[in-house]
Amino acid sequence: xxxxxxxxxxxxxxxxxxxxxxxxxxxxxxxxxxxxxxxxxxxxxxxxxxxxxxxxxxxxxxxxxxxxxxxxxxxxxxxxxxxxxxxxxxxxxxxxxxxxxxxxxxxxxxxxxxxxxxxxxxxxxxxxxxxxxxxxxxxxxxxxxxxxxxxxxxxxxxxxxxxxxxxxxxxxxxxxxxxxxxxxxxxxxxxxxx
Amino acid sequence: xxxxxxxxxxxxxxxxxxxxxxxxxxxxxxxxxxxxxxxxxxxxxxxxxxxxxxxxxxxxxxxxxxxxxxxxxxxxxxxxxxxxxxxxxxxxxxxxxxxxxxxxxxxxxxxxxxxxxxxxxxxxxxxxxxxxxxxxxxxxxxxxxxxxxxxxxxxxxxxxxxxxxxxxxxxxxxxxxxxxxxxxxxxxxxxxxx
Numbered sequence: 001x002x003x004x005x006x007x008x009x010x011x012x013x014x015x016x017x018x019x020x021x022x023x024x025x026x027x028x029x030x031x032x033x034x035x036x037x038x039x040x041x042x043x044x045x046x047x048x049x050x051x052x053x054x055x056x057x058x059x060x061x062x063x064x065x066x067x068x069x070x071x072x073x074x075x076x077x078x079x080x081x082x083x084x085x086x087x088x089x090x091x092x093x094x095x096x097x098x099x100x101x102x103x104x105x106x107x108x109x110x111x112x113x114x115x116x117x118x119x120x121x122x123x124x125x126x127x128x129x130x131x132x133x134x135x136x137x138x139x140x141x142x143x144x145x146x147x148x149x150x151x152x153x154x155x156x157x158x159x160x161x162x163x164x165x166x167x168x169x170x171x172x173x174x175x176x177x178x179x180x181x182x183x184x185x186x187x188x189x190x191x192x193x194x
Numbered sequence: 195x196x197x198x199x200x201x202x203x204x205x206x207x208x209x210x211x212x213x214x215x216x217x218x219x220x221x222x223x224x225x226x227x228x229x230x231x232x233x234x235x236x237x238x239x240x241x242x243x244x245x246x247x248x249x250x251x252x253x254x255x256x257x258x259x260x261x262x263x264x265x266x267x268x269x270x271x272x273x274x275x276x277x278x279x280x281x282x283x284x285x286x287x288x289x290x291x292x293x294x295x296x297x298x299x300x301x302x303x304x305x306x307x308x309x310x311x312x313x314x315x316x317x318x319x320x321x322x323x324x325x326x327x328x329x330x331x332x333x334x335x336x337x338x339x340x341x342x343x344x345x346x347x348x349x350x351x352x353x354x355x356x357x358x359x360x361x362x363x364x365x366x367x368x369x370x371x372x373x374x375x376x377x378x379x380x381x382x383x384x385x386x387x388x
Contacts, residue, residue, distance in 0.1 A: 047249050057358035164251035180374040
């Protein structure tokens with residue numbers, strides 16, 4: 001069986017909410033899981049979908065839904081202010097860390113960055129913030145060029161896999177979009193599809 | 195406690211999928227439920243959201259998601275062809291029936307129309323189809339003017355209540371959008387919020 005791909009944007013609240021559940025789901029079914037940050041902007045532009053918070057009614061609803069879902073799951077969360085901030089720099093750093101120190105270090109960095117952004121309102125687009133969290137997982141010289149190339153390759157792979165939103169989970173070729181479809185991901189793994 | 199409002203579009207697959215579960219959820223918590231068809235077109239235009247199937251990637255994904263969710267729940271379903279058809283005529287007839295024969299007759303009509311559309315590919319925008327299903331619940335003279343006025347009033351009420359998508363469930367003022375949030379509706383009723 002191939003690994004489960006967890007496509008996420010480090011700046012996306014539903015990606016953050018999903019990140020709090022997805023490892024446990026994969027582990028329970030004995031499956032390998034790969035965290036794959038990608039740059040969603042070009043895909044959304046091509047689709048003609050704007051960031052959630054820019055819609056006059058869907059925007060306020062989305063905030064309420066994220067907060068309600070976070071409370072339900074006991075996941076610390078608040079909508080950052082300002083929101084959104086650019087998340088590409090954090091994802092460049094993620095891949096630089098993955099290249100240098102491996103996927104576990106990169107995942108730990110991603111968790112730290114998202115917690116800083118979605119709990120403590122940290123400026124995750126600022127180099128000093130990213131350097132601090134990279135150092136925390138042992139990477140003191142971030143190779144930005146390598147990280148940028150890896151982010152571009154990951155984004156192209158996501159695009160080629162039919163990904164168009166975040167989070168997006170692909171299990172044995174079956175696509176699931178959204179934090180609110182993780183229950184189906186769990187069932188799909190349990191039953192091997194239906 | 196006030197009734198739960200189930201805002202739906204009779205032409206919307208996720209509304210149909212939700213309609214297969216929502217009565218049982220409300221009944222289990224001893225709550226009254228009102229089926230409230232409304233015309234979603236003006237709201238979506240104002241939001242800048244197009245019908246799901248018109249998006250290049252979200253569209254095919256949505257079809258797959260509807261089919262997968264229907265299989266999971268054992269709800270008979272196929273995407274109509276052509277899709278979408280205008281659903282306003284069916285909703286006008288719904289309210290004409292509600293005025294004439296009460297909410298139970300109108301709900302039975304709605305179930306019949308959606309099953310015909312989403313299982314048997316019936317042309318639910320044709321007067322003969324609607325007249326046949328109206329007659330089935332005992333209404334042989336459909337007052338279209340009254341039905342149209344009631345649909346407009348319901349749509350205005352939905353708009354005033356913050357509704358912007360379908361299905362949309364409001365429980366004691368708390369809004370839930372989407373078939374995939376019915377589990378939260380169920381929990382909200384069980385716990386009285388969180």
